[in-house]
Structures are given as structure tokens and as C-alpha cells.
Amino acid sequence: MGETADKPPEFVEALAKGIAILESFDAANPEMTLSEVARRVGLSPAAARRSLMTLETLGYIGRKDKRFHLRPKLLALGSAFYFTARVDEVLQEDLRGIVDAFGDASSVGTLQGADVIYVAHHSVQRARRAAAVAGARYPAYATSMGRVLLAGRSVDEIETYLATFEPKQLTAKTCSDPDALREAIMDARENGYATTVDQLDYGITALAVPIRGAEGETIAALNTSGYTGIVTPEKLIEERLPALRQAASHIAHQLTRYPTLRAVLGG
Numbered sequence: 669m670g671e672t673a674d675k676p677p678e679f680v681e682a683l684a685k686g687i688a689i690l691e692s693f694d695a696a697n698p699e700m701t702l703s704e705v706a707r708r709v710g711l712s713p714a715a716a717r718r719s720l721m722t723l724e725t726l727g728y729i730g731r732k733d734k735r736f737h738l739r740p741k742l743l744a745l746g747s748a749f750y751f752t753a754r755v756d757e758v759l760q761e762d763l764r765g766i767v768d769a770f771g772d773a774s775s776v777g778t779l780q781g782a783d784v785i786y787v788a789h790h791s792v793q794r795a796r797r798a799a800a801v802a803g804a805r806y807p808a809y810a811t812s813m814g815r816v817l818l819a820g821r822s823v824d825e826i827e828t829y830l831a832t833f834e835p836k837q838l839t840a841k842t843c844s845d846p847d848a849l850r851e852a853i854m855d856a857r858e859n860g861y862a863t864t865v866d867q868l869d870y871g872i873t874a875l876a877v878p879i880r881g882a883e884g885e886t887i888a889a890l891n892t893s894g895y896t897g898i899v900t901p902e903k904l905i906e907e908r909l910p911a912l913r914q915a916a917s918h919i920a921h922q923l924t925r926y927p928t929l930r931a932v933l934g935g
Contacts, residue, residue, distance in 0.1 A: 812876035813889035820886025
């Protein structure tokens with residue numbers, strides 16, 4: 669379930685360190701000193717400095733008053749994925765259709781280690797809340813898509829996840845109990861959908877369904893979300909579940925024509 673697979677002989681440690689440094693910057697840490705970067709990535713200051721200098725020279729990292737920050741050149745990497753995988757062509761039409769029909773927001777995500785990576789997103793929401801933009805990364809246990817994606821894994825993989833996950837209390841309602849989370853995942857496995865209320869952030873109620881491959885395997889997840897208090901899980905299930913499942917089926921069919929995106933989502 670994790671990202672620490674056996675390393676092949678060709679594995680380049682220096683490259684891995686550089687990528688880890690890029691990934692260490694987030695909304696809570698938009699600027700960091702050398703020592704802060706080293707501590708977050710688990711490197712010695714000397715090793716962190718070499719990687720930072722390389723990334724700065726390449727234009728991916730900038731520096732002001734001894735504090736490092738990401739630079740816009742990184743956007744080119746994200747846009748290269750977006751266009752080569754044909755994300756807009758394959759996914760956005762169905763996301764727009766869901767949002768046009770129900771308002772609020774809709775996303776497609778895939779599992780990366782213990783987190784959900786948002787691959788595509790469309791929204792008419794404007795409130796201040798956890799951002800669900802393409803490229804956002806959130807813990808699987810706190811999202812409807814994450815629970816659907818976990819439900820698609822084998823029982824052994826689910827148990828490994830539950831034994832190793834390190835939950836953070838993102839809200840007062842965040843489920844951090846392994847037994848309760850196991851029950852939620854198994855419910856998603858049985859029902860073919862998952863709902864969450866204020867798990868990731870206050871004000872988010874969401875419903876997600878799996879996007880399945882030709883052999884029935886879960887390769888990605890599709891969700892719809894609204895404001896807690898305006899929508900309820902029961903209302904989402906009643907009003908949106910059939911349309912969400914239809915969109916997921918259409919996306920799955922589309923993926924047969926786009927092997928690159930299919931490989932990106934399903935591994």
C-alpha cells in the first residue's frame with residue numbers, strides 16, 4: 669500500500685532526494701530554510717543543500733532571504749502530464765456534466781501510497797475550504813474517493829493500510845479509529861460507493877464511486893461534493909448516485925481509447 673517498493677539497481681538516490689524536496693513544499697510550508705527542508709525530508713543539511721542548489725540552478729526553486737520557495741517552472745511538469753494524458757479530453761466532460769446538473773464540485777482521483785491524488789477537478793464553489801484542484805493530495809482515510817479506492821484493494825492490502833496509517837485529526841469528525849475506518853471501507857466495498865461528512869475539512873459532504881477497469885478492478889474514483897448543511901449523504905445518494913455511476917461507466921469506457929491515461933490511473 670505504501671510507496672516504498674523494492675529499489676531496482678538503476679535507482680538514482682540523488683534524483684529521489686530532489687523530488688522529495690519538491691514534494692516537501694505545501695500550503696503549510698510554502699517557504700523553508702535549508703535546515704527546515706532537511707528536517708522535513710530527512711536529509712543531512714549538506715545533502716539537502718546540494719539538491720536545493722541543483723533545483724535552484726534548474727529554475728524549479730527560488731530563494732529570498734535564506735528561505736527557499738517553489739518557482740512557476742514546476743507548472744510545466746504538471747501541464748505536461750495534463751496534456752499528454754489527455755485529461756481534459758477524457759475526464760473534464762463528465763465532471764462538467766455532473767456540476768452542470770447538480771452544482772457544487774466533482775473530481776477524479778487515484779490512490780498514491782496512503783493518499784488520494786486529484787487528477788481532474790471541476791467546481792462552481794467559491795468558499796474557503798480544502799482545495800480540490802488537480803494535483804492536490806489528501807489522506808485517503810479522510811476522503812470519499814480514498815475510501816472507495818481502498819475498498820477496491822485486497823483484504824490483505826486494506827489490513828496493511830489500517831495497521832500502518834497515521835491519522836491526523838483534521839476536524840473534530842475525522843475518523844482516526846482503525847476499526848471504524850475498516851467498517852467504512854467495507855461498507856464502501858459492499859455498496860459500491862462511500863460518503864463522508866466534514867472528514868477532510870468542515871463544510872464538505874461528499875459521495876464517491878469507483879471507476880472500474882475491464883476486469884472489474886478499481887482504477888480510480890469519481891466524486892461529487894457539496895456544503896454540509898445544504899446537502900446530506902442521504903440526499904447525495906438519492907439525487908446524484910445514479911448520475912455519478914453513469915459518468916464513472918462512461919469514463920471507464922473512454923479509458924479503453926486512451927491507454928496512457930488508463931496506465932496513469934490504474935498503474
